[in-house]
Amino acid sequence: MNKYKFDVRGHLKNIIESKEESQKQIADKIGISASHLSKFLNGQEIALWMVLEIVRYLDKDNEIEIMRQCCYEATKKEYKNCI
Incomplete structure (x- = not known):
């Protein structure tokens, strides 16, 4: 994995697509809502x-x-909003 920059959401979406679980099942297992x-x-x-x-x-x-x-992404957004 590239340690400098990669698409976190895309990476996690790919993992979910390769699993035999639905997003709802995953959300239930980790204790968050499927909508989150x-x-x-x-x-x-x-x-x-x-x-x-x-x-x-x-x-x-x-x-x-x-x-x-x-x-890093969150910090970058916050910094951008301060300028």
Whole structure:
């Protein structure tokens, strides 16, 4: 995985597509609503703890890099809004 920049949502969508579980089943297993999972996958913001749970369930091996990218993107947005 490229440690500098990658599409977090696209990466997680690909994992979901390869699973034999629906988004609802995944959301139920990690304790969030299916609508929150769908919102996140479609580019909307959700609570960071929810993103962490999604990442831990779908790609635990790359958790640090994925969360680092999420934090980088969030910081970049906040910085842009300050200018």
